[in-house]
Amino acid sequence: MPWNRRHLITLEELSLAEIEQIHATAAAFKRTLSRSVKKVPALRGKTIVNLFLEPSTRTRMAFDMAAKRLSADVISLDGTSSSTSKGETLRDTAQNIQALQADMIIIRHAAAGSPLYLSRILDIPVINAGDGAHEHPTQGLLDTFTMKEHLGRLKGRKVVILGDILFSRVARSNIHALTKMGAAVTLVGPSTLVPHWFIDLGVKVSHDLKSALADAEVVMLLRIQHERQASSHFPSLGEYTSMFGLNKTRASWLNPKAIIMHPGPINRGVEIDSELADGERSVILEQVTNGIAVRMAVLYLCLGGQPENVYAGPDPG
Amino acid sequence: MSSIWIRNARVIDPAARRNAVGDVFITDGKFVPSLSAAARASARQIAAKGLVACPGLVDIHVHFREPGQTHKETIATGSRAAAAGGFTTVVCMPNTSPVADTAGTIQFINDATRRDAVVKVLPTGCITVGQKGQALAPIGSLKRAGAVAITDDGDCVQSNELMRRACEYAKMFDLPIMDHCQDASLTQGAVMNEGSVSTRLGLRGWPRAAEDIIVARDVILSEYTGAHIHLQHISSKYSVGIIRRAKARGVRITAEATPHHLAFTDDALGTYDTNFKMNPPLRTVSDRRAIIAGLRDGTLDCISTDHAPHTDYEKDKEFDYAPNGILGLETALAVALDVLVRQGKFKLAQVVDLMTRQPARILGLPAGTLSAGAAADLCLFDPREKWRYNAKAGFSKSSNSPWHGQELTGRVKTTIVDGRIVFADGQIAANDR
Numbered sequence: 001m002p003w004n005r006r007h008l009i010t011l012e013e014l015s016l017a018e019i020e021q022i023h024a025t026a027a028a029f030k031r032t033l034s035r036s037v038k039k040v041p042a043l044r045g046k047t048i049v050n051l052f053l054e055p056s057t058r059t060r061m062a063f064d065m066a067a068k069r070l071s072a073d074v075i076s077l078d079g080t081s082s083s084t085s086k087g088e089t090l091r092d093t094a095q096n097i098q099a100l101q102a103d104m105i106i107i108r109h110a111a112a113g114s115p116l117y118l119s120r121i122l123d124i125p126v127i128n129a130g131d132g133a134h135e136h137p138t139q140g141l142l143d144t145f146t147m148k149e150h151l152g153r154l155k156g157r158k159v160v161i162l163g164d165i166l167f168s169r170v171a172r173s174n175i176h177a178l179t180k181m182g183a184a185v186t187l188v189g190p191s192t193l194v195p196h197w198f199i200d201l202g203v204k205v206s207h208d209l210k211s212a213l214a215d216a217e218v219v220m221l222l223r224i225q226h227e228r229q230a231s232s233h234f235p236s237l238g239e240y241t242s243m244f245g246l247n248k249t250r251a252s253w254l255n256p257k258a259i260i261m262h263p264g265p266i267n268r269g270v271e272i273d274s275e276l277a278d279g280e281r282s283v284i285l286e287q288v289t290n291g292i293a294v295r296m297a298v299l300y301l302c303l304g305g306q307p308e309n310v311y312a313g314p315d316p317g
Numbered sequence: 318m319s320s321i322w323i324r325n326a327r328v329i330d331p332a333a334r335r336n337a338v339g340d341v342f343i344t345d346g347k348f349v350p351s352l353s354a355a356a357r358a359s360a361r362q363i364a365a366k367g368l369v370a371c372p373g374l375v376d377i378h379v380h381f382r383e384p385g386q387t388h389k390e391t392i393a394t395g396s397r398a399a400a401a402g403g404f405t406t407v408v409c410m411p412n413t414s415p416v417a418d419t420a421g422t423i424q425f426i427n428d429a430t431r432r433d434a435v436v437k438v439l440p441t442g443c444i445t446v447g448q449k450g451q452a453l454a455p456i457g458s459l460k461r462a463g464a465v466a467i468t469d470d471g472d473c474v475q476s477n478e479l480m481r482r483a484c485e486y487a488k489m490f491d492l493p494i495m496d497h498c499q500d501a502s503l504t505q506g507a508v509m510n511e512g513s514v515s516t517r518l519g520l521r522g523w524p525r526a527a528e529d530i531i532v533a534r535d536v537i538l539s540e541y542t543g544a545h546i547h548l549q550h551i552s553s554k555y556s557v558g559i560i561r562r563a564k565a566r567g568v569r570i571t572a573e574a575t576p577h578h579l580a581f582t583d584d585a586l587g588t589y590d591t592n593f594k595m596n597p598p599l600r601t602v603s604d605r606r607a608i609i610a611g612l613r614d615g616t617l618d619c620i621s622t623d624h625a626p627h628t629d630y631e632k633d634k635e636f637d638y639a640p641n642g643i644l645g646l647e648t649a650l651a652v653a654l655d656v657l658v659r660q661g662k663f664k665l666a667q668v669v670d671l672m673t674r675q676p677a678r679i680l681g682l683p684a685g686t687l688s689a690g691a692a693a694d695l696c697l698f699d700p701r702e703k704w705r706y707n708a709k710a711g712f713s714k715s716s717n718s719p720w721h722g723q724e725l726t727g728r729v730k731t732t733i734v735d736g737r738i739v740f741a742d743g744q745i746a747a748n749d750r
Contacts, residue, residue, distance in 0.1 A: 012517075090635055111635035112519040113589030132637070134519030169519060197516035 003301045006125040009115050010135045011176040019177055021307050023145050025297035026290070028310040033069070033293060042300050042310070043072035046103040050076040051093070052129070054110045058264050058288065059129050059139070063106050066295035075102070094118050104303060107131075125302040133167045139263055140173030142294040144181060146287050147218055150259050155182035158255070160212050162187075162244065163222030163271050165194045166233075170263045171222060175201050188212040189222075189244055192233045209244060213253040220261040221246055221271045237270050247273045251281070259283045320344045320356045321736065326365035326697065330372060331670035332686035341370050343693040346736035350689045361738075365697055368730060369665070372673040372685045373405025373436075373694030374650065377466075378495075378549055378573060378621035380642070381407075381438065384425055385414025390626035390714045392426070393433035395646070397712040398624070400740040402646040403696035403729035406437040406677070406684045407624075411448070412470040418443035418454040423462035435739045436732075437694070439465045439682070444483045444494065448472040453483060460490045465680050466547065468495035471596060471641070473531060475501055480534070484544035493545045493571075493680055498531035498556070499597065508637055510583040510598040518586060520636065523598050525553035532556040536563040539570050547679055548572040550623050552597040554607030561616040571679045573621040574608045576645055576652040577719065581605075585719070591632045591639035592719045595625065609661050612671060619675040620668075622649045626715035644718040647711050651725035654700060659726070665700065693736040702728040712745065 003021055011019070032040055048067045052060050060076065067074040077097075090109075097105055104125045107115050112132030119126040130136040144154065151157055159178055165171045165187050175198070178185050185203040187194050198205050206212040213219060224240055234240050246260070260272070260282045268274040277284060301307070321343040328339045342352045342360075352360055381395035390398075392409075399407050409426070411417030417426065423440050430438040442459030446452045448469045456467055467487055473496060474480045487494050504523045509515050511522020532548055536559060539546045551557060551572050560572050577595065582602055585593045593599060611617035625642025632639050653672065657663040677685030684694055703726050708716035732740035739746050 089630070089633075091633060109635065111637040114635045116589055117635060132519050133521075166516075172517070172519060195516060197513045200513040201517060 003306055006302055007119040008127050008137050008298050008302055009119055010128065011137045011140045011173045012135065014180070016180045019141065019144070019180060022141055022294065022297050022301065023148065025301060025307045025310055026141070026145055026293040029296040029300070030290070030293035033289070038069055039071055040069065041071045042305060043067070043070040043303055046072040046303055047101065048072045048074050048104045048106060048299065049097050049102045050074060050106045051097065052076065052108040053079040054108050054130070056108050056130070058291070059108065062288070062291040063129060063295050065292050066299055069292065070296055070299055072299070090114060090118065091121055094122055098122050098124055104299065127298060127302060130169050132169065133172070134169050135173045136169040137173050138291070138295050138298055139170045140177040141298070142287060142291045143170075143174050143220065143261060143263070144177045145294050146261065146283055146290050147259070149286075149290075150283065151217055154178065157183045157218065158216045159183045159185050159218040159220065160188055160216040161185065161220045161222065162246065163189050163193070164224050165189055165198060165222065167193070167225050168222050174220065175203055179203065186212045186216075190234050190240070209250060210253060213250060215255045217255045217258050218261060219246065219254060219258060222263065223265060223267055224271055241270055245271055245273070246276060248276065251276055261287060263287065319736065320352055320360035321363065321693075321733065321738075322352060322357060322360040323363045323365050323370050323695070323697065326368050326370035328370045328687065329666050329669045330687040331666055332372070332674045333688050335687070336666045341687060341695065343695075343733070343736045346693050348687050348689050348691050348693050363697065363731060368697050368699050369669075370687070370695060370697050371669045372687055373696050373732065373734065374403045374672045375406045375676040375682065375684050376404050376622050376624070376646065376649070377408040377619070377676045377680055379407045379409050379624040379646065380412065380626065381409045382626060383413060383429055384422065389628055391433065392429045392438055394712060394714040395624070395626070396434040396436045396438055397745050398644070398646040399436045400732045400734070400745060401712045401729065402648070403650050403698055403732055404436060404646055405694035405696065405732060405734045406439065406682060408439045408441060408465055408680065410468065410470045411441050411443045416443050416448045417441065417459070417464070418446050418448065420455065420458040420462035423459055423464050427463050435745060436734050437684070439463070441466045441468050441495065443467065444469045444474055445479065450474045450476060450479065453479070453486060456483070456486055456492065457490060460492050464492070465682065466493040466495045468497070468549075471497050473497050473499045473501065477534060477538070481538050481542060484538050484542040484546065488542060488544040493547050495547045495549055496531065496535055497549045498528045498535065500527040500530045503527035503530070508594065508598070509586055510600045512583065512601060514583040514586060518589070525555060525600060525604065528553045528597055529555045529559065532559050536560070536568055536570055540566070540568045543569065545569045545571070550575045550578065550597060550621065551608060551611070551617060552578050552600050552604060554604045557607045557611040557616055561611070561614070564616060571618045572616070573619050573676070574612055574617045575621060575623050576649045576656070577643060578608055579605065579656045580652050581719065589636040590719070591634065591636055592643055592717050592721070594636060594639055594641055595623070595643050596641035609657065612657065613661070613663065618679055620649065620653055620671045621676065622646055626713050627717050628715055629717070632717045642717070644708060644711070644713050644715060647713065648706055648718065648720045648725060650698060650729060651727040652720065654727040655725070693733060695733040696729060697731040698727060698729045700727050702726070704728050
C-alpha cells in the first residue's frame with residue numbers, strides 16, 4: 001500500500017496500516033543509525049523549518065537530528081526569535097515560511113489544533129510536534145515502536161499510562177496508537193488529572209495503582225506538569241509521589257518482564273524513583289534514540305518517500 | 318397619509334391570538350383594523366399569499382460594537398443585518414469601548430441609532446463601573462438616558478454581595494438585570510464545553526456547573542430581593558431544571574436560548590472551527606434537548622441571538638486565541654424554524670411568539686404585536702423558501718457564522734418598521750429616515 005499522506009497531524013486519524021508503515025520505515029532507518037556514516041541522501045535539497053513556538057529540547061533536537069540524517073537543510077525558529085512575538089499571526093508567519101520556499105514545517109504550539117489549522121492554509125506538509133494538550137503524534141509513534149521492539153505484537157498487551165493524563169498530548173497520541181494496535185490501555189492517576197471522559201477513547205480509567213499495575217507489561221509515566229496546572233489539581237508534589245510515584249515496591253507489582261517508559265523530561269523523585277529511571281527495566285533512553293528513526297520515517301514519508309524505497313546505504317557523498 | 322395593505326398572508330399574532338389567513342393594514346406608522354375604500358385604492362399593496370405576516374422580530378441580545386469596535390460592526394450595519402433577518406427591535410449589550418457605564422455613552426448610542434439605524438436599537442447599561450464587578454454603575458442615570466436593562470455582559474458579576482445590591486437597587490427603577498451566568502473561577506482558560514469532546518481535542522473545558530451555579534445564585538437573589546433577573550443564553554440542561562423549579566415557585570426570572578445552542582453540540586468542534594466558538598459554549602445532545610424542551614414548556618421564555626460580530630482576521634486564529642461569538646441575526650428565523658418547527662414539531666405560532674411577544678414582554682418593550690394602534694413593525698417571511706446563506710454577502714460588517722454556505726429553509730421577504738419598508742426583496746430600502 002503506498003503512503004499518501006502529506007501531513008502528520010494526529011494519530012487519531014491514522015489507520016493501523018499507516019502506523020505500521022511508519023514503524024517499518026523507522027526500523028529500516030534505525031539500521032542506518034548504527035553505521036559509521038549515519039547520513040542518507042533521501043531528502044537532499046529539501047528545506048525543513050522547525051517552528052517551535054513552545055519550549056522544547058528533546059523533540060526539537062530529535063527532529064533536527066532526523067532531518068540532518070536525511071540530508072535535509074534545517075532551520076529552527078523559536079517563539080522568541082520569530083515574529084509571533086511582535087504580534088504576527090500564525091497564518092502570516094507560516095505563509096512567510098512557505099514563501100521562503102521551505103518544503104515542510106514542523107510545528108510545536110501551545111494551542112491545540114494549530115497544526116491542523118496550518119495544514120489547511122499551507123501547500124507544504126505540516127508535521128505536528130505537539131499541540132497543547134491535544135496530540136504529539138511522533139511521540140506516540142516512537143513509544144509504540146519501542147514497545148514493539150521489546151514485546152513484539154501489542155495486541156492484548158496490558159499497558160498502563162500513569163500520571164497527568166488531562167494535560168498530556170503524549171497520553172492522547174499513545175491512546176490512539178495503542179487502541180488501534182489492540183493493546184489494553186489503563187490510565188491511572190489522581191481523579192483530577194484522569195477524568196472519566198477518557199473512557200470514550202476506548203481505555204480504562206483507574207485511580208487504584210496496585211490493581212492497575214498488576215501484571216502490566218508496560219508502564220508509561222508522564223511528567224507532572226506543574227507549569228500547566230492550577231494548584232487545585234493535586235495537593236502537593238509530595239502527596240503525588242506518595243500516592244502515585246513509581247517506586248521499587250510498586251514496580252514489583254508489574255509483570256516481571258515489564259518495561260518502564262517516560263517521554264521526558266523526568267522529574268526524578270516525583271513521578272519515578274531515580275533508581276528505577278536508570279534501572280534495567282527502563283527504556284527511557286531507547287525512546288530517545290528511537291525518536292530519531294521514527295521522525296526520519298515521518299519526514300521521509302510525508303515528503304513523498306515510499307516505505308519500500310528507503311535508501312539505507314551509506315551517504316555516497 | 319401613507320398606507321400599506323398586506324394581502325392574503327397567514328397572519329400570526331400571538332398577542333392577539335390571531336393565526337389565520339387574512340390582511341394586515343398599516344396607516345401612518347401604526348397598525349389599523351381596516352382601510353377605507355379610498356385608502357385601499359392608494360395603499361401600497363403587498364401580495365402575501367403563502368407568506369407569514371407576524372410582528373417584527375425582537376432580539377434582546379445583540380452586540381453592535383459601537384462605540385469603539387466599529388471594525389466589527391456598527392449600529393448602521395448591525396441594524397441592517399437585523400432588518401434582513403426580520404428583526405425590528407434589538408437590544409444591544411454594553412460591552413463596547415468604552416463600556417456603556419455612563420449616561421453619556423448611552424446617549425452616544427442613542428444618537429448613532431437616530432442617525433444610522435434602520436430598526437429600533439435599544440441600549441443596555443452596565444451593572445458595575447467598567448464592567449469590572451467592583452462598584453455599582455450609575456444605574457438610575459443609565460435608565461434615565463434610555464437603558465432598558467442593565468448587564469455586565471460576559472463579565473458576570475462574581476461578587477454575590479454586589480449582585481445582591483444591584484438587584485435591590487435596580488428593582489427601585491423596575492429595571493431588569495440581564496445576566497450572562499458564568500462562575501469565572503470554574504472557567505479559567507476554558508474555550509469549549511468540558512466533556513468527552515474537549516478531552517479528545519485537548520481543549521480546556523468550561524463545565525456546565527459554572528453556569529448552573531450562577532443560575533442558582535440568581536434565582537436565590539431574585540427570590541430574596543424581588544428583582545427581575547433575565548438569564549441569558551442558557552446552555553445547560555441542569556440550568557433549565559433550576560429555572561423550571563424556580564418559575565413554579567413564582568420567582569421573577571426569565572431566560573433565553575440562542576439558535577446556536579438549539580442547533581449544534583460540541584461535536585461541531587472536531588476541526589477546531591472558530592465559527593463554533595462562543596461563550597457559553599456549545600454543549601451536548603442532552604443539553605440541546607433540554608433547551609428545546611425548556612422553550613416548549615415556557616421554562617425558557619424567548620429566543621435571542623447573541624449576535625456577536627468579529628472580523629475574519631480576529632476569528633482566523635488558533636482556536637485558543639480566537640474571540641468568542643458568532644453572527645445570528647440573519648439566520649435566526651430560519652434556524653428556529655428548522656430546529657423547532659420542522660424537527661421539534663413546535664407550532665409555527667409558538668416560534669413566532671418566542672421571537673416577538675415574549676422577548677418584548679421580558680423587557681416591557683412596546684413591540685411584538687400586530688394589534689391596532691401598535692407601532693407597525695412587521696416581518697413577512699416565506700416559511701418554505703430554500704436559500705443558501707452567504708455570510709460574506711450579508712449585511713453585517715463581519716461574517717463569522719457557522720451557517721455560512723449552508724442551505725436554510727425559511728426566508729424573510731419584507732421587514733417593516735413604523736410603517737416603513739426597511740427591507741424587501743433582499744435589499745435594504747433606500748433610507749429616507
